[in-house]
Amino acid sequence: MINIGLLGCGTVGSGVVKLLEQNGETILKKTGKEIRIKKILERDVEKCLELGFAENCITEDIKDIVDDPEIDIIVELLGGISPADEFIIEAMEKGKHVVTANKDLIAVKGQDIFDTAENQKVDFYFEASVAGGIPAVTPLKQSLAGNNIEEVIGILNGTTNYILTKMSREGQDFDDVLKEAQDLGYAEADPSSDVYGLDAARKIAILASIAFNSRVMLDDVYVEGITSINAVDMEYAKELGLEVKLLAIAKQEEGQIQVRVHPAFIPIEHPLASVNGVYNAVFIKGDAVGDIMHYGSGAGQMPTASAVVGDIIEIVRNKNYNSNARIGCTCYDQKPILNINQLEGQFYIRMAVKDRPGALAGIAGVFGNNNVSLSSVLQKTNDWDMAELILITHNTSEQNLRDALAVLKGMSIVGEINNVIRLEGMDKK
Amino acid sequence: MINIGLLGCGTVGSGVVKLLEQNGETILKKTGKEIRIKKILERDVEKCLELGFAENCITEDIKDIVDDPEIDIIVELLGGISPADEFIIEAMEKGKHVVTANKDLIAVKGQDIFDTAENQKVDFYFEASVAGGIPAVTPLKQSLAGNNIEEVIGILNGTTNYILTKMSREGQDFDDVLKEAQDLGYAEADPSSDVYGLDAARKIAILASIAFNSRVMLDDVYVEGITSINAVDMEYAKELGLEVKLLAIAKQEEGQIQVRVHPAFIPIEHPLASVNGVYNAVFIKGDAVGDIMHYGSGAGQMPTASAVVGDIIEIVRNKNYNSNARIGCTCYDQKPILNINQLEGQFYIRMAVKDRPGALAGIAGVFGNNNVSLSSVLQKTNDWDMAELILITHNTSEQNLRDALAVLKGMSIVGEINNVIRLEGMDKK
Numbered sequence A, B: 001m002i003n004i005g006l007l008g009c010g011t012v013g014s015g016v017v018k019l020l021e022q023n024g025e026t027i028l029k030k031t032g033k034e035i036r037i038k039k040i041l042e043r044d045v046e047k048c049l050e051l052g053f054a055e056n057c058i059t060e061d062i063k064d065i066v067d068d069p070e071i072d073i074i075v076e077l078l079g080g081i082s083p084a085d086e087f088i089i090e091a092m093e094k095g096k097h098v099v100t101a102n103k104d105l106i107a108v109k110g111q112d113i114f115d116t117a118e119n120q121k122v123d124f125y126f127e128a129s130v131a132g133g134i135p136a137v138t139p140l141k142q143s144l145a146g147n148n149i150e151e152v153i154g155i156l157n158g159t160t161n162y163i164l165t166k167m168s169r170e171g172q173d174f175d176d177v178l179k180e181a182q183d184l185g186y187a188e189a190d191p192s193s194d195v196y197g198l199d200a201a202r203k204i205a206i207l208a209s210i211a212f213n214s215r216v217m218l219d220d221v222y223v224e225g226i227t228s229i230n231a232v233d234m235e236y237a238k239e240l241g242l243e244v245k246l247l248a249i250a251k252q253e254e255g256q257i258q259v260r261v262h263p264a265f266i267p268i269e270h271p272l273a274s275v276n277g278v279y280n281a282v283f284i285k286g287d288a289v290g291d292i293m294h295y296g297s298g299a300g301q302m303p304t305a306s307a308v309v310g311d312i313i314e315i316v317r318n319k320n321y322n323s324n325a326r327i328g329c330t331c332y333d334q335k336p337i338l339n340i341n342q343l344e345g346q347f348y349i350r351m352a353v354k355d356r357p358g359a360l361a362g363i364a365g366v367f368g369n370n371n372v373s374l375s376s377v378l379q380k381t382n383d384w385d386m387a388e389l390i391l392i393t394h395n396t397s398e399q400n401l402r403d404a405l406a407v408l409k410g411m412s413i414v415g416e417i418n419n420v421i422r423l424e425g426m427d428k429k
C-alpha cells in the first residue's frame, strides 16, 4: 500500500482523486501496489467530503501530513509559491517523494527544491507543470537524453492560443475575443499572466533548464504578450503565408542559451502552425532526432491529472526497486543566457508613411544605414495621404533593428510604426 | 564504465556509434558512467575499422560477446528474426540487458523475449522499434500510464506516407510515385513490406500490446496496403475535405481490441492529416489525457540511434540504482481481438453504374436491404453511357457492407466497384 498526502483538492487535485479511483485496477497491475490518498490538506472540507473522504482525512495543518510516517508521497496541487515551497521542502526533509504541477514554484524556486531532493535522495517529479497532459519533461529527460537539444519551441498557453486562433479565423480584434473567451471560461477574470506571456515564460524556463542542462529562471526569460496583435496584422500574415502564435522559444547555440516568449509569425507549413484553439504543443529539435513535436491538451482537470498520476506511478515503481532519485536535477552546467539585444532574427514591420516621392527610398536608406537589409516590401495605400508599408527584414540583430526604428520614428514622413513582429521557423517555408 | 556489445554495425548501428561519441560528454554527466562499445558482431569488418574500432573488437562469433562477463548491455541492430532472437535470449540468460530496434522480432517473438527478461531480471528496451526517434513506447509505459488508452492511431511507415503525400499533392498515380521514391532512396528496391502494410502492422502490434496491456501479435492485425489507392480517389477526397493516409489503428472498447492497418480517409482537420512526406506520427486517445499526438522522423540513421541511445541511458540509470527490470512486460491481461467483419465504420465507395432511369434507386435499395445507410451520394458522369457514383455510408458493419457489395457486383447495371476506402476520425470534422 502506498499512501499519498494530497495538498489541495481543487480542479487538478480532485481530478487526481477521480483518476486514481477510475483506473485503480490497472494501476495496481502496473505498480503491484494499491495507491490510497490517506490525507488531504484543504480549506474547503465540503469538496473533500463530496469526493467520499472521511472527515478525519481532511486537515488544514500541514504537520498532520508531513509528520505522518505512513505517507510516502506528497502531491502538491495548491498552486502559488508560498506556502507550497515550504510544504514541499518540509516533506522532502521528512523523506517523502513529491509530485507537483506548480510551474510558478519551479520557475522561481526550482534550485532549492532540487537541492533538497538530492540531499534527501527523494524523487521530485513535475511533468504536469508544463503543457498539462502532454509528455514534455519526461521525454527530454529520458527518450531524448542522447541528443544535444538545439531548440525547444512551445505553444504553452491555451488561453492565448485560443484567442489568436479565433482572431486569425474570424478577423476579430483582441479585446472582443478576450471577452468571449472569458465568457466561455477559456480565460480567467484576470487574464494578465496568460496574455502578457508570464505563464508561458514559466513553462519555457522549466523546459529550457532540462533541455540544455543549465538552470533557467523566470527572470532570465524575455517576455512580450499578445495584446499588441491585431486583425490587420493577421490579415497581412495570411497574405504572406504566415500564422501568428505566442511562442515560447529556447535555443542553444555554441553553448549559449536564449529564452524568450513573444508573438511570432511562422510559416503555415510549420508543424506548430496547425496547433489551434486551446491545444498546446512542444516542438523539439535535437542533433540526432531532428524535428519532433508533441501535441495535446495543455491544461484542464483530467489531462493535468493524467500527468500527475503518471508521475505517481513512476515513484511507486522506483520505490519497488528502491531506486528513488534515479533521475534528479539535470542542470550540470552553467551556460550563459543571451540578452534579447544580442539575438538575430527576421522581423515584420507595419508602418504608416506619408505618400511622398522618395519616401520609400528614405526609409530603405535608414534600414541600410543600420545594417538591416530588407527581404520584401509591400506597399498598401489605405488613407488619402498615407501609405501603409509592410516590410520583412532578412536576418538582423535586434539591436540594429531597434536603432533603425528609433531613427524612423523621428522622421517627418513616418506617421506611425504600428507593429513589429518577429518571424520564426522560416526554414520550414 | 559500461561495456556494450553491438550486434550489427549497419545504418542504425553506425549511427549509435557516432551518437555515443558525439554526445559522450553530456551522456557521462547524465549517467555518471562512461559508455564504451567493447565488441561488435559484424560480417563487414571494413565498416567497423572505418569507424575507428580495433580489429580485435570485431567478431562474427556471438559467443565472443555473450560470454564476455564485462559486457553489460547488448544492442541488437542486425534486423530479421533469426538469429537475432537466439542472440537476444542467449544474452539475457547470461544476465545482459538488451536494447533493440527490431520490430519484426518483437511483433512475432515478443512473448518469449519478455518472459526471459522477466526471469533473468534484465532490462529489455525497444523504443526504436516503433516510429524511429519519436517517443512512443516510453510515454505509453510511463507518462500516460494512469490512462485507460482507448485508441492508438499511427502513421508508422514513412515510405507509404511519402507516396500518398506525393499522390495527393501532385495528382500522380501510385506506380509513378513509387518509382520516384525508389530513385530517391525513400523506398526500397523491394517495397512490398512497406506498401502492403506489413511494416506498419508490426509496429501497431507492438503499440497495441503496450497500450491495452494485452499481447497483440502480427497475425492478429488485419492488413491492407496502399496499392489500390489512385489519383481519382485522391481527387474526390479533396472535394470532400478528406485526406488519405495509411493508418495503423488500434482501439479498445469494452475490453475488446481491434487492430488493423489500411488506407483511410480522414478529415483534413484531423491532426494526422497534416503529417506529410516521410514523417511519422502516433495519435493517442486516453480517458484522462484526451487526444495527444507525437510527431517526428519515424526512421533514418540518427533519429533511430536517438531512441536506441535513450534506451541505453535508461539501462545505465537502472544499473546505477540496481533497479533493472523495473518496467518489464506490461501485458497483464488477455483481451479478445475482434475480427475485421465484426467492426463498424464509415466507408467511401466509388463505382461505375449504367446511366439508366432507376439505377440509383436500385443501388440504394441493395444498401438498404443490407442495413447499410448512406450519408451522401455524389453522381459524376464521365463516360457517354456510364455514371460514376461516390457513396459515403453512415456507420455500418464491415459484414453488412461486404454483403451489399456482393449483391451489387452481380447486378447488370453495375459496371465496376472501383474502390472501397474506410473513413476514420470523422468526429474531428
Ligand SMILES: NC(=O)c1ccc[n+]([C@@H]2O[C@H](COP(=O)([O-])OP(=O)(O)OC[C@H]3O[C@@H](n4cnc5c(N)ncnc54)[C@H](OP(=O)(O)O)[C@@H]3O)[C@@H](O)[C@H]2O)c1
Pocket (backbone or CB within 6 Å): A007, A008, A009, A010, A011, A012, A013, A041, A042, A043, A044, A060, A076, A077, A078, A079, A080, A083, A101, A102, A103, A104, A128, A129, A132, A298, A299, A300, A301, A304
Ligand atoms: N487547472 C489546470 O488546468 C492546471 C494545469 C496545469 C497545472 N496546474 C497547476 O496545478 C496546481 C493546482 O491548480 P488548480 O487549477 O487545481 O487550482 P485550484 O482549483 O485553485 O485548487 C487549489 C486548491 O488548494 C486549496 N488551497 C490553496 N492553498 C491552500 C492552503 N494553504 N491550505 C489549504 N488549502 C489550500 C484551494 O482552496 P481555496 O480555493 O480555498 O483557495 C483549492 O481548493 C497549480 O499549481 C496550477 O498551476 C493547473
Ligand SMILES: NC(=O)c1ccc[n+]([C@@H]2O[C@H](COP(=O)([O-])OP(=O)(O)OC[C@H]3O[C@@H](n4cnc5c(N)ncnc54)[C@H](OP(=O)(O)O)[C@@H]3O)[C@@H](O)[C@H]2O)c1
Pocket (backbone or CB within 6 Å): B007, B008, B009, B010, B011, B012, B013, B041, B042, B043, B044, B060, B076, B077, B078, B079, B080, B083, B101, B102, B103, B104, B128, B129, B132, B298, B299, B300, B301, B304
Ligand atoms: N534503418 C532505419 O531507419 C531503421 C529504423 C527503425 C528501426 N530499424 C531497425 O534497426 C535494425 C537494423 O537496421 P539497419 O537499417 O541498421 O540494417 P542494416 O543497415 O542492414 O544493418 C544490419 C547490419 O548487421 C549485419 N548483420 C546482419 N546479420 C548478421 C550476422 N548474423 N552476423 C554478422 N553481421 C550481421 C549486416 O551485415 P550485412 O549487410 O553483411 O548483412 C549489417 O551490416 C533492424 O531491425 C531495423 O528494422 C531501422
